[in-house]
Amino acid sequence: MGTWIAALRSERIKLGRSQIMLLAVIDPVLCAVIGLLANVGKGEGAWAGLMLAMMVLHAMLFLPIMTGIFSAYVCRYEHAGGGWKQILSLPVSRSALYFSKLLVVMGTLALNQLLFLIAVLGVGALKGFDLALIPWADFGIKILGGFVACLPLAALQLFVSTMWSSFAAPLVLNVVFTIPNILIANSATYGPYYPWAQPMLVMMQAGGQYDFGAFGLPAETLLITVGGSFVLFLTAGLTYFNRKPV
Amino acid sequence: MTDMMIETRNLTKKYKGTPAVDALNLAIPRGEIYGFLGPNGAGKTTTIRMLLGLIKPDSGVVQIFGQDLKRERIKILRRVGSLVEYPSYYGHLNAVENLETIRRILNVPKSRIDEVLQTVGLTKDAKRSVKGYSLGMKQRLGIASALLGSPELLILDEPTNGLDPSGILEIRELIKKMPQQQGITVLVSSHLLSEVEQMASSVGIVNQGKMVFQDSIPNLQRKAGSEIHIALSDPDAAMITAREQGCFPRLDQGHLVFKGIDNGQIARLVAALVDARHSIYRVEERRKSLEDLFLTMTSGAANASSERHEAGAPRAAGLRKEAAQ
Numbered sequence: 001m002g003t004w005i006a007a008l009r010s011e012r013i014k015l016g017r018s019q020i021m022l023l024a025v026i027d028p029v030l031c032a033v034i035g036l037l038a039n040v041g042k043g044e045g046a047w048a049g050l051m052l053a054m055m056v057l058h059a060m061l062f063l064p065i066m067t068g069i070f071s072a073y074v075c076r077y078e079h080a081g082g083g084w085k086q087i088l089s090l091p092v093s094r095s096a097l098y099f100s101k102l103l104v105v106m107g108t109l110a111l112n113q114l115l116f117l118i119a120v121l122g123v124g125a126l127k128g129f130d131l132a133l134i135p136w137a138d139f140g141i142k143i144l145g146g147f148v149a150c151l152p153l154a155a156l157q158l159f160v161s162t163m164w165s166s167f168a169a170p171l172v173l174n175v176v177f178t179i180p181n182i183l184i185a186n187s188a189t190y191g192p193y194y195p196w197a198q199p200m201l202v203m204m205q206a207g208g209q210y211d212f213g214a215f216g217l218p219a220e221t222l223l224i225t226v227g228g229s230f231v232l233f234l235t236a237g238l239t240y241f242n243r244k245p246v
Numbered sequence: 247m248t249d250m251m252i253e254t255r256n257l258t259k260k261y262k263g264t265p266a267v268d269a270l271n272l273a274i275p276r277g278e279i280y281g282f283l284g285p286n287g288a289g290k291t292t293t294i295r296m297l298l299g300l301i302k303p304d305s306g307v308v309q310i311f312g313q314d315l316k317r318e319r320i321k322i323l324r325r326v327g328s329l330v331e332y333p334s335y336y337g338h339l340n341a342v343e344n345l346e347t348i349r350r351i352l353n354v355p356k357s358r359i360d361e362v363l364q365t366v367g368l369t370k371d372a373k374r375s376v377k378g379y380s381l382g383m384k385q386r387l388g389i390a391s392a393l394l395g396s397p398e399l400l401i402l403d404e405p406t407n408g409l410d411p412s413g414i415l416e417i418r419e420l421i422k423k424m425p426q427q428q429g430i431t432v433l434v435s436s437h438l439l440s441e442v443e444q445m446a447s448s449v450g451i452v453n454q455g456k457m458v459f460q461d462s463i464p465n466l467q468r469k470a471g472s473e474i475h476i477a478l479s480d481p482d483a484a485m486i487t488a489r490e491q492g493c494f495p496r497l498d499q500g501h502l503v504f505k506g507i508d509n510g511q512i513a514r515l516v517a518a519l520v521d522a523r524h525s526i527y528r529v530e531e532r533r534k535s536l537e538d539l540f541l542t543m544t545s546g547a548a549n550a551s552s553e554r555h556e557a558g559a560p561r562a563a564g565l566r567k568e569a570a571q
Contacts, residue, residue, distance in 0.1 A: 003320070003351070010350040013343055014336055077336050081376075086334035086391065089298045090351045091324040246300040 003092045007100040010087075011074070015104065020073050024108050027062040028115040031055075035123035046129045051120050051139065052204070058116055059146060059203040060181050064196045066112055067150050068174030070105045071157035072167055079165040085246045094242045098162075102234070105154045113147045142203050145219070149202035152229035153195040159237030162244065192225045195233070202226070249276050250312065251399050251431040252297065257306035259292055259455075266292045268455035269306070274433060274448075277425050281446030281463075282435040285544050289455040290435040291331055294403050297433075298328055310399065324352070327397035329405055333388030337377035341368055341387055344376055345394055352395040362390040365420065381408040389417065400424065402434045406441060418445050439540045453544040470539045473532050474504040474512060479525040487522045491515050 015021075031054045038053035040046055078084045087097060117139060125131065161170045178196045185197045192201065202222055252274040259267040267289040274280045284290050295301045297308055299319045308315040310322045336344055345359045363369045366386040371379070376387065385408060392400055405421070406414045422445050424430040436442050442449055442463075449466055451459040459466065478484055481500050488495050488502060493515055495502040504512075512529070519526060 006351045006353060010347045013347045013350065014339070016339055016343060077338065081337055082330075082332060082334035083336060085295070085298075085300055085330050086348070087351070088300055089323060089326070089328045089330065090348060091320045092351050093320060243302075245302070246295070 004096040004099060007092050007096045008103060011100050011104050014077055015074075020070065020108060021111075023066065023069060023073075024112045025115060027058060027066055027112055028119040030062065031058045031116060032119040032123050035120065036126070040127070042127075042129065044133075046127075047124055047134055048138065050124050050127070050129070051142065054116075054120055054123070055142070055203055059200040060185075061178060063109075063112070063146060063150060063199045064153055064178045064181070065175060067105070067109060067153045067199075068157045068171055068178075070108045071154055072161045072170045072174075074101045074104050075158070075161040076167045079167070084244075088246050094244075095238060098158075098238055098241045101162075102155065102158055105158060106151065109150050109154065110147055113143050117143050145223075146199050146203040148223070149198040149226050152198060152226055152233055155230055155233035155237055156195055159233055159240060162237065162241050192222055193229065195229055198222070198226055198229075250274065251276050251278075251310065252280075252433065253309045253312075254293075254297075255307045255309075257293065257296060257308060258304050259289075259296060259301065260304050265455045267296070267303075270452065270455065270457055271460075272450060272457070273460065274431065276431055277429065278448050279421060279425060279432045279434065279446045281442030281449040282433055282452070283439060283442050283449055283540070284435075284437065284452035286437055288437075288452045288544070290437075290452060291403055292455075293452070294328075294330055294401055294433075294435060297401060298323070298326070298330065300330070324395065325398045326401060327392035327395055327399070328401040328403075329385075329388040329392045330401075330403045332407070333384045334391075335376045335379075335384055335387060338375065340375050341372045341390075344387060345391060348391050348394055354395055358394055358396070362393045365393060366390045367416070382410060382413045385409060385413075386417075389420070396428075398430060400430050400432045402432065404435055404437070406436070414441070421445050439537055451540065451543055458543045466539070467533075470533055471505070474507055475528070475530050475532050476502045476504070476516075476519075477527040477530075478502070478519065479527075483522070484519055484524050487518055487524070488515060491518050 034057060035050055035054040038050065040049040040053055078087065088094065120139070121134070124134070157170055157174060160173060164170055174196075177194075181194075181197045181200055184194045185191050185200055191197050202219070205219065250273055252272055254270055254272040257267055257270040257272070258265060270289070270293060272293070282290055282293070292301070296303045297310065297315070299315055311325065313322055315322060336347065339347070341363060342359055345362065349356065349359060360369070363372050366389050368383065368386055368390060371383060376384065379387065385405065389402070389405060392402065402421070406417050409417060418441070421432055421434060424432055425447075434442070434446065446463055448462045449459070450457055459469075461469075475498075476484075476495075477500065481497055481502060484502055485495065485497060488504075491511075491514060493504055493507060493511060495504045497503070504515075507515075516526065516529060
């Protein structure tokens with residue numbers, strides 16, 4: 001446990017003045033622009049409508065892509081300057097190091113989600129929506145669910161990012177598999193198992209008859225697939241990293 | 247046994263069937279500066295990576311501080327400082343931040359950072375981003391990182407690579423001081439014999455993954471052997487005189503060359519030569535250069551010594567050039 005915390009604190013320094021925090025801001029800012037431009041009525045479902053309008057691109061595109069970027073980022077500086085062999089010659093277990101990297105990715109994702117929520121609330125306030133009508137429970141579930149649904153993808157992307165010394169390769173892989181999201185989400189059979197579509201499926205359940213394809217699946221089913229694939233990718237990544245010749 | 251800092255038994259690592267390290271037995275006693283010597287590609291770095299647990303050996307055992315590396319890796323690494331191949335660094339951070347990433351894992355006091363920066367002479371540039379460092383400065387930062395945890399064992403892989411002569415001298419002096427001042431045992435690898443000779447107290451020579459020589463530096467020099475060359479007025483006649491004295495020299499460019507001859511024999515021989523009215527110009531001892539010895543040892547088991555002159559010559563010339571740098 002001690003070495004794990006130490007590894008995490010060491011990771012904090014490496015992030016230091018780097019631009020990863022800036023990246024976590026880009027997505028909410030873009031979504032805010034979309035929200036401002038969107039034509040949402042001021043009626044009863046104003047907040048939910050705004051959230052939906054801003055979330056389409058966020059959940060379908062930005063969030064999976066950001067997950068890939070964060071994962072690649074925490075490995076980049078290790079690949080670039082021979083950091084792996086230095087840090088693995090230190091008294092820190094490989095698993096502790098791997099978990100600390102994953103935790104950094106998770107932390108940045110959480111920050112990203114939080115900033116997104118703030119963007120939604122900010123845009124709503126700007127548009128003069130009634131603050132008393134904010135559906136906190138619904139928003140909370142969507143933000144938290146979206147975060148959880150990103151974790152399998154984060155584990156998968158961290159796995160390939162430790163494996164490939166190139167920064168671009170995992171990103172290309174990520175983008176290539178993110179683009180078909182909208183098609184795959186339509187399939188109730190394959191959608192839930194597709195890590196890139198999971199954030200979208202979890203966040204964009206509208207409820208009722210509006211759901212189609214994999215969106216119509218019950219949340220429990222989705223969370224089980226999410227949990228299962230997270231465990232699978234994490235185990236694969238850890239097993240690989242523990243054997244990785246440096 | 248207990249006083250061995252590093253001991254390996256039959257350490258083997260194969261890449262695609264060809265052994266990079268082949269049944270290597272290292273033995274490094276406490277307090278030594280051990281020069282790990284071999285031509286490029288001899289398996290030095292592969293061995294060092296196995297010593298640090300960066301790669302797993304195919305077979306064989308690594309013991310450091312008398313403990314099994316496989317089981318006690320973390321405990322062992324806490325007491326080891328290392329620099330493998332080229333220096334590792336985070337370019338976007340400055341030297342202090344780079345050391346801080348390591349310090350947090352080693353959990354040593356913050357003051358150690360200033361101390362090691364002082365030791366390697368980087369205090370002035372400590373606040374600059376490492377991206378802009380010269381190779382020599384990066385190398386020194388690497389050594390600073392290795393020293394940060396006050397290790398008992400320091401493993402340095404080609405630490406003077408890419409340094410200018412003054413840098414090489416600095417690093418060499420730094421390494422030489424370690425066993426005396428701080429009781430650190432040092433394993434330093436190099437492909438330059440002259441360098442190892444100048445700082446190491448014992449030496450292991452590897453070639454094609456095999457240990458071909460492991461002993462103290464004086465013993466290596468002894469093994470190189472020496473010859474007595476006598477230059478005189480009439481070598482041919484002198485040969486006969488020498489034979490009468492029971493010495494059997496060979497003739498080399500007008501010199502009589504004696505091998506394995508002691509002081510008494512030389513004295514009697516010179517007296518006899520003077521008696522026989524030879525003019526003796528010089529009597530000198532010539533050491534076979536260690537470079538030659540190194541080349542003989544590393545020219546490969548496959549090459550017989552006679553073949554060496556043809557097959558080994560171009561490579562030998564190249565190596566000698568390198569060694570002269």
